[in-house]
Amino acid sequence: MNADDTIICDAIDAMRLLIVDYGGTRRLVQPHVYGDDTQGHRLLSAYQLDGGSSSGESRGWKSFRMDRVRAVAPTDERFHAPRPEFQRNDGAFARIIRQVGG
Template identity: 65%
Template sequence: MTHFDDVICEAIATMHLLVVEYGGAERLVQPHVYGDDAAGERLLSAYQVAGGSASGAATGWKSFRIEKVKSLTLSDRRFHAPRPEFQRNDGAFSRIICQIGG
């Protein structure tokens, strides 16, 4: 377990946005799924609503490798529903620690 587990799962359970420092940029994201990929890497699947991006896309679905996250904090802002295109039990994850809706 990483030290981010509790914060990420709390954000998912309460639908709070997260402020993530990743790739040299601060990003505001709606967390949806958190777990391990097939290689055992810890991932957060989230929809970025604002901030920087290495790809140049400031918004959209992103996968964040937790080992590369510099900092992560719970925002006081909330989102009110999962993204319409959100798919539970995402096949990119071999093990899900927490996700929206359970």
């Protein structure tokens, strides 16, 4: 695993918020699923709490392609449960490396 993989997996395990630099903006997110999609792209599925967005929606579910992420950093802030609408074993992923709750 590379450094970003470790940061993201540790954050999912600890349910710790991440700061993701994506699309030229910083975003505060609750990471939920990390893995590879059916095209082989490494993805982070997360609920965005704050920050910029190309869609104009600063809150909501986002998928971040890791080849487009410029930086990822952990915070000291935690979330205490998965989002109520979180779906385990998301079909968008061909391979899940880590997801909230195991």
